[in-house]
Amino acid sequence: xxxxxxxxxxxxxxxxxxxxxxxxxxxxxxxxxxxxxxxxxxxxxxxxxxxxxxxxxxxxxxxxxxxxxxxxxxxxxxxxxxxxxxxxxxxxxxxxxxxxxxxxxxxxxxxxxxxxxxxxxxxxxxxxxxxxxxxxxxxxxxxxxxxxxxxxxxxxxxxxxxxxxxxxxxxxxxxxxxxxxxxxxxxxxxxxxxxxxxxxxxxxxxxxxxxxxxxxxxxxxxxxxxxxxx
Numbered sequence: 028x029x030x031x032x033x034x035x036x037x038x039x040x041x042x043x044x045x046x047x048x049x050x051x052x053x054x055x056x057x058x059x060x061x062x063x064x065x066x067x068x069x070x071x072x073x074x075x076x077x078x079x080x081x082x083x084x085x086x087x088x089x090x091x092x093x094x095x096x097x098x099x100x101x102x103x104x105x106x107x108x109x110x111x112x113x114x115x116x117x118x119x120x121x122x123x124x125x126x127x128x129x130x131x132x133x134x135x136x137x138x139x140x141x142x143x144x145x146x147x148x149x150x151x152x153x154x155x156x157x158x159x160x161x162x163x164x165x166x167x168x169x170x171x172x173x174x175x176x177x178x179x180x181x182x183x184x185x186x187x188x189x190x191x192x193x194x195x196x197x198x199x200x201x202x203x204x205x206x207x208x209x210x211x212x213x214x215x216x217x218x219x220x221x222x223x224x225x226x227x228x229x230x231x232x233x234x235x236x237x238x239x240x241x242x243x244x245x246x247x248x249x250x251x252x253x254x255x256x257x
Contacts, residue, residue, distance in 0.1 A: 125205025132158035159206030
């Protein structure tokens with residue numbers, strides 16, 4: 028399977044990054060690589076629960092996006108930050124984070140709803156956007172905590188300097204923009220508006236919508252009949 032081959036290539040890159048870190052006495056880099064490898068196995072970890080795990084109903088594509096993002100953030104981001112003068116890698120990373128989170132959340136919303144109950148595409152799209160924005164805010168909480176507890180400068184904040192506020196707000200805006208674009212893209216592709224299989228998906232969505240309307244009419248009719256008995 029092409030996705031699995033790509034996953035193992037990414038894991039090999041992260042392992043090389045981790046080994047490079049420990050050989051050069053950089054414990055932080057070593058642990059970062061190992062932690063990233065663990066995250067690329069998230070889909071596999073959920074398999075331990077067998078058929079009872081919701082992850083078995085989630086496709087490979089969201090996990091592939093996550094693995095690519097992890098590799099980009101850890102390996103590519105580090106190389107660009109330390110070996111080049113490119114100053115905008117943070118912009119790309121936060122935008123991609125919002126995009127990937129939106130893809131994940133849309134599938135999760137459909138899975139959590141269950142197979143027997145249909146979830147409105149609009150509601151799934153709203154959940155994906157809110158989830159992605161929440162992840163962005165949670166990350167800024169983490170950066171703020173690390174800066175205050177361990178003296179890091181993840182938010183580039185200094186005394187009597189508004190750099191930290193600007194950095195935080197730019198991160199949130201970029202993540203929000205990525206989440207918004209991701210929300211529309213995944214919603215349109217899942218509901219047959221764009222994509223290769225849009226005709227088949229569109230027909231399926233219309234059939235489901237028709238079934239929902241018939242079920243609603245049946246429910247209202249039964250309710251009116253029950254009410255007329257009193």
